[in-house]
Amino acid sequence: MPATLEILKSPVLAGLTHGFFTRHGGASSGIYHGLNCGHGSQDQREAVALNRTRVAEAMGxxxxxxxxxxxxxxxxxxxIEAAPEAPxxxxALVTRVPGLLLTVLTADCQPVLFADRKAGVIGAAHAGWRGALDGVLEATLDAMEAQGAQRPDTVAVIGPCISQRAYEVGFDFMDNFVMEDEAYGRFFSGGPNxxxxxxxxxxGLYRLRAAGVGMAEWIGRCTYSDPDRFYSYRRTTHRGEADYGRLISAIRL
Structure with missing residues (x-):
């Protein structure tokens, strides 16, 4: 593993090979400087491929x-029962097959890693506001249960994502949530503007805990506020940059 890679881990997932990778240690340059793992970006394909190879090596x-x-x-x-030819x-992804590395790409949205060690079932989800509101976290747990997992034995960790102080939204955005459940108003407060x-x-934590997971935590890192470590779609938009890199999070049995 290149010494310059920075991999954030959670004690909640101790004993499992996993990591929330920062942008440190990558081969990309310019606005993508660092470990850009997104094929959907306009970065050089060779750089993205090299970055992804470094992630694979780090995860064994x-x-x-x-x-x-x-x-x-x-x-x-x-x-996932075998590595697919095309993504x-x-x-969200779920597997009980050892050796398959489940990955999720983000640049402000929540990357969420799941595991039931007893059942030998893992999951990885991409949960932006839309996916979280529409139930992607619960759907991941449903799929894990179908593979033999039990919710009280399942843990979930939210990786680096945009924090509240950096996430100004419109009133119509807030209405989407409050119309679904008035209690969701607690996740909004008045911003400086x-x-x-x-x-x-x-x-995300509320939805996970309400769904019955044994333990859930956020790793406590804001993508918007730490440009040295994280890519951020919103920060890129505010800066008027042409594109942005994608962070990768990964887990395997």
């Missing part, structure tokens, strides 16, 4: 064992 697998998704902000889950269109600010990781 061949690049061919990395399983990703074509993410569309849905609540769809793909159950499935989904926003008179608009609401949304607490995405707290909303």
């Amino acid at each position: 697998v061949a690049p061919q064992a990395m399983v990703g998704m074509s993410q569309v902000h849905s609540a769809d889950v793909a159950v 499935p269109t989904a926003d 008179g608009k609401p600010v949304f607490d995405l990781p707290s909303f």
Whole structure:
């Protein structure tokens, strides 16, 4: 593993090979400087491939064992029994097959890693506001249960994502949540510009805990506020940059 890679881990997932990778230690340059793992970006394909190879090596697998998704902000889950030829269109992955590395790409949305050690079932989800509101976290747990997992034995960790202080939204955005459940108003507060600010990781934790997981935590890192470590779609937009890199999070049995 290149010494310059920075991999954030959670004690909640101790004993499992996993990591929330920062942008440190990558081969990309310019606005993508660092470990950009997103094929969907306009970065050089060779740099992205090299970055992904470094991730695979750090996780102890061949690049061919990395399983990703074509993410569309849905609540769809793909159950993986072998490395697919093409990424499935989904926003969560579940497997009970050792050696397959489940990965999720983010740049402000929540990357969520799941595991039931007893049952030998893991999951990885991409949960932006839309996916979280539409139930991608619960759908991941449903798919894990179908593979033999039990919710009280399942743990979930939310990786680096945008924090409330950086997530100003419109009142129509807030209405989407409050119309679904008035209690969701607790995840909004008044921002400095008179608009609401949304607490995405707290909303994710609430949904996970309400769904009955044994333990859930946020790793406590804001993508927007730490440009040295993390890519951020919103920060890129505010800076007027042409594109942005994608962070990778990964887990395997």
